[in-house]
Amino acid sequence: MNRNRAPPDPLHDATARIRRAVMRVPRGRVTTYGSVARMAGLPGRARLVGTVLKALPAGARVPWHRVITASGRIAFPVGSEAHDHQRRKLEDEGVGFRGGRVDLGRFGWPGHEDLDEMLWGAGR
């Protein structure tokens, strides 16, 4: 009997987890490629996150614009159409830019408030 009904496809699996991780990022907040990779259980594979987002079909319900680099900048080259598009979407959600970069300490997710809540509970 052939029990190989579903050949393992680690790549497809990783893709699904990455998309799921990005969908957890709340509106008005941003996260980084590396952070998404870690949340998806793929530490050190930030590049794969970029590859996956690049391949996202138009219309996918994934907030890809909330993912930026660890230095707080948009990954697309400044001046490019994609860059402006992403920046606009973020500003629409209230994410602020200073010198072409987002203050991860303020808009980064998860941020300290989130961690405080996780550790101490919502009621301080």
Added chain:
DNA sequence: GATATGACCGCAA
């Protein structure tokens, strides 16, 4: 099959 490219990152200098 070999090489180049890229929506990246952490670290050292």
Added chain:
DNA sequence: TTTGCGGCCATAT
């Protein structure tokens, strides 16, 4: 703060 470098590895040549 910025730059350079090794590490990562799916895709495109």
